Amino acid sequence: MSKPIKLAILGPGTVGTGVINLINDNLDELKRRSGRDIIITEVGTRRQRDDIDASIVQSDDLMAIASSDNVDIVIELIGGTTFAKDLIMQAIKNGKHVVTANKALLAEHGNELFALAEAHQVHVAYEAAVAGGIPIIKVMREALAANKVEWLAGIINGTGNFIMSEMRDKGRPFADVLAEAQALGYAEADPTFDVEGIDAAHKLAILASIAFGMPLQFDKVYCEGITGITLQDVNYAEELGYRIKHLGFAVRRDSADSDSSGIELRVHPTLIPQDALLANVNGVKNAVLVNSHPLGQTLYCGDGAGAGATASAVMADVMDLVRILGSDDAEGNNSHHVPHLAFMPEQLSDSPILRAEQMTTGYYLRVHAYDNPGVLADITRILSDAGINIDAILQKPAHDLGQVPVIILTLPVVENQMNLAIEKIEQLDAVTDKVVRIRLDELD
Amino acid sequence: MSKPIKLAILGPGTVGTGVINLINDNLDELKRRSGRDIIITEVGTRRQRDDIDASIVQSDDLMAIASSDNVDIVIELIGGTTFAKDLIMQAIKNGKHVVTANKALLAEHGNELFALAEAHQVHVAYEAAVAGGIPIIKVMREALAANKVEWLAGIINGTGNFIMSEMRDKGRPFADVLAEAQALGYAEADPTFDVEGIDAAHKLAILASIAFGMPLQFDKVYCEGITGITLQDVNYAEELGYRIKHLGFAVRRDSADSDSSGIELRVHPTLIPQDALLANVNGVKNAVLVNSHPLGQTLYCGDGAGAGATASAVMADVMDLVRILGSDDAEGNNSHHVPHLAFMPEQLSDSPILRAEQMTTGYYLRVHAYDNPGVLADITRILSDAGINIDAILQKPAHDLGQVPVIILTLPVVENQMNLAIEKIEQLDAVTDKVVRIRLDELD
Incomplete structure (x- = not known):
């Protein structure tokens, strides 16, 4: 068996403790699958934890752990988008692979972190950042x-x-x-x-x-x-x-x-x-x-959350890294591995992202109107004039003061068109309140 | 961009044609994701196909294709457990990676094929063999x-x-x-x-x-x-x-x-x-x-089936191989990749496989009995004596000749105990037919 893989856990909170427990519970499975021993060598924590095995070094100097020679993979679980970012950058610059569950950090600074990781030929893995245990x-x-x-x-x-x-x-x-x-x-x-x-x-x-x-x-x-x-x-x-x-x-x-x-x-x-x-x-x-x-x-x-599910995702990333560690070719080139954003960095496209007014969805509309003859005709005519197709209508019996809620489901329409139609509906004399709208999708 | 990856398709039937179509439709996505060009160089088919691009060599000598110098990955889609096996072994012995959708072949001869692949340091990938497009x-x-x-x-x-x-x-x-x-x-x-x-x-x-x-x-x-x-x-x-x-x-x-x-x-x-x-x-x-x-x-x-879904799985395997091809270390050691059966070959366990009589499940029983007083008591007593817990009973109104179907749901029980109980139930005078049984699982 090759030499052990050494992990550091930064932030032994709920998820970090879940990772420690997972390794304790399943070490035999991990070794049988990877052919490597996997050990936690360092834990970065502000306060000393009595429930962590004495063989693991605990320290409140997280930056030192992120560059420790005694660590192959840094697992960042402190959260937040400031110090966590500094820690990950420190780890990357010191040639450590990083595993993180930090969705906010990646969503806001991932482009920068991934570019840095690519420059240093290390991986930032983040299965746990989205949908917890679902891979x-x-x-x-x-x-x-x-x-x-x-x-x-x-x-x-x-x-x-x-x-x-x-x-x-x-x-x-x-x-x-x-x-x-x-x-x-x-x-x-x-x-x-x-x-x-x-x-x-x-x-x-x-x-x-x-x-x-x-x-x-x-x-x-x-x-x-x-x-x-x-x-x-x-x-x-x-x-x-x-x-x-x-x-x-x-x-x-x-x-x-x-x-x-x-x-x-x-x-x-x-x-x-x-x-x-x-x-x-x-x-x-x-x-x-x-x-x-x-x-x-x-x-x-x-x-999508919880210590066990999130720890499963964190450790799946660790297992991926264990399986590829040492697989770099003679030139130390690991560019053949899975790219951070699934596509080769130089192949990322700049597809335009649509503004809300440009988006196309179906709609659920709830219109409150006085139960006058003609009001339904007025509403449906406005929609029809705007090129909006109605899929279903539900008119409930009148309640307070003769007002009726009218529920309308529409086929997909660009939001801008819907905005204009709703504006007109709200101007009808018989309509007594703002139109409630919720998007609708047939998932087909 | 590195040199192209060369694929051979053995058996351009429904799935093989799906693979050809996928590559035509999505080549840009494949290249953007892998950083490599992917081309089909050879197709093994008994009869010449007019709808396949003229740049692709067609041949009915499938064994020759499986060892062709012009092929990196052999995709076996002919099915069956005899000639397909010979083809895959030929490919492995010639240092080709193999992708197959052949569940019968793997279920029956996978141990032998995987061992051969490991000896030759190639991969036999088989995502398409189980549940089609589901990964x-x-x-x-x-x-x-x-x-x-x-x-x-x-x-x-x-x-x-x-x-x-x-x-x-x-x-x-x-x-x-x-x-x-x-x-x-x-x-x-x-x-x-x-x-x-x-x-x-x-x-x-x-x-x-x-x-x-x-x-x-x-x-x-x-x-x-x-x-x-x-x-x-x-x-x-x-x-x-x-x-x-x-x-x-x-x-x-x-x-x-x-x-x-x-x-x-x-x-x-x-x-x-x-x-x-x-x-x-x-x-x-x-x-x-x-x-x-x-x-x-x-x-x-x-x-779980169909040309598109199965082709997706076949090509996911190809993409995995493309991403690791060339990643062998200086000694040509690729043992760090994902093992064929998920666990390191030397770590496979010989856990005992239980015989049917030893298996534990809940049961749905349908008993046909004359609607005599006491018959339900007799049946439930037999189950109770056998230590079988009843979860629900449904007795339907009598139909032909005063017979009633009695439906019983049980908690999990070892099959052997259930066999003995059913034998006793069937011996009751009031019971007119074989007991129908279907297993039940709460999935909890």
Whole structure:
């Protein structure tokens, strides 16, 4: 057996402890699969931990660990986008391979970090950064390597999916479920990143880059959270055969109209058909549906967070590195390995990213109007004049003061057209409130 | 850009043509991802094909192609377990890497072929052999490499799944749906391999080896097809909240009773909960559910057959090889790559494979009995005496001649105990027919 692979763990929190436990539990499996011993030599932590084996050096000098001669692979689990970035750069410059679960850092600074890693001929592996234990990074970069990705749609924030699942299953309002998610430890004390879709947008930016072969462009992701979703809309959607999920979409649009050709990067609540597998992924589970040519649709589902699932992804990256370490050719050239963003760095394209107004989706509209004769005709005429096709209409009985909610599902339309139509609908005398709109996708 | 990778396709049938089309359609994506040109130099075919580009050499001397200096990777798509084996051995001995979709050949002769490949330091890649376009081989061998697999359950025969889905959805009997499957080209003229579970058993043997790290043991897979499944049982299962799917299971049993400790390899119709995602994978789709520690359950779903899906898997293997070709170290040592059966060859274990009588599953029993007072008490007493726990009972109204079907769902029990109990039940005077039994799994 070759000499052991030496790991450093920076940040032994929930995930780091999960990695330590995984190595303890499965060391025999790891060795049988890799033919190498794998040992943790150093742990970087601000406070000394009594529950970590005495053979492992603990230190609060994380920068020193990132350049230690006693480390082959640095596992960065401290999170954040400042010190974590410095640590990873330090590790790279010292010839260490890096494994990280830090989606925010990669989404915002990945281009720079990957370029540095390529210059130093080391790898920055990041399976754990997207969808936890689901191996979607490996699948996209390697298993689908012969396909042209058309689009992907993912439940990539477990907290958001838990909230949407509970609202539907139990008829509980948003705020109530959010409080429970916080009590259960699913959501942070400040839940902004989860419920406003920012966490999902970080992950979507990464998925989109490896799907289409383009630089990371987190700043161009259209991002809408779930804070505005009401039980009323959840229930109307169900009545019409749909389910509202918070999804990230990356879509390649090759339209004859060059203004809507390009890549859509968007995160938003979406009505999808109830019988789609994705609609039946509940609780904190994550799932990613990828449509590629010639493979067609494939779905990947599992735990998107938690110590065990995330540790599995971190250690899958370690196993990949163990299997290729020492495989550089005589010139030390390892450029043949899987490129960081799935495509060769010099082959990354600058496909235009569409602005929100240029994006094409179906819509769920909820219009509140006085139950006057003619109001439905007025609304449908406005849509028809705008070239928007209606797929279904549901008019509920009048409730307070003779107002009726009218629910309309539309076929896909460019958002700009929908904006203009909604503006006109809201100007109708009989329409009493802002039009509620939620995007809709048939996933076909 | 390095020099092109040269492929030979042996057998340009449906899948081979799919590979040719994929390369034509996606060559730009392939090059952008691999940094190499990929060309088909030779095609082995019995009859000259006019639709293949004139730059590609066509020949009916497949053995010559398998050793041609003009070929880096041999793609074997002729099927069968005799000549295909000779071809692959020829290719290996001539230092070619091999990509194959031949599940029967690998399940029956994989141990020999992999050993030969290891001796010649080449790879035999086989993503397309199991579950078509779903990258389950890569997932099991690489993405789950840090996990200990506890069990897996898979819909791994599309024809069988199509038949079971149609029976349930449309209330059509088995023979009727089989005829349609044949007309649609899903099932072969001789459907034995599909409906008797042999094709699924080939795939299960492969999945189990890479899950647990043991030699291929197709001959030890317990195999039961779907020919005995009636609409009656499909409907009773639904009534009880279950759905019948034809599944392959590989299960690690660590029981205190050494007689039922070991590996279960089994393919059979199975009742699973209706709300499980696996129960909602319909038509010709395949899916594999893997439960591993510490990751937990992950599901992989997609097209299990067809030219496009299978070509995607074949070319994923080619892309893996392209990315590692030339990566051998100065000594030509490529042992660091992913081992054929996921574990280092010298680390494959000889875990005992359990015989059918030693396997543990829940059961659905359908007992036909005269509607006498006491018959239900007799049946339940026999089960109770055998230590078998009943989970649910459904007694339907009496139909012909005062006979009632009694449906019983049991908790998991070793088959041997169930055999003895059923023998006793069938000896009851009031019981008029053989007991129908179908296995049941909660997938938890």
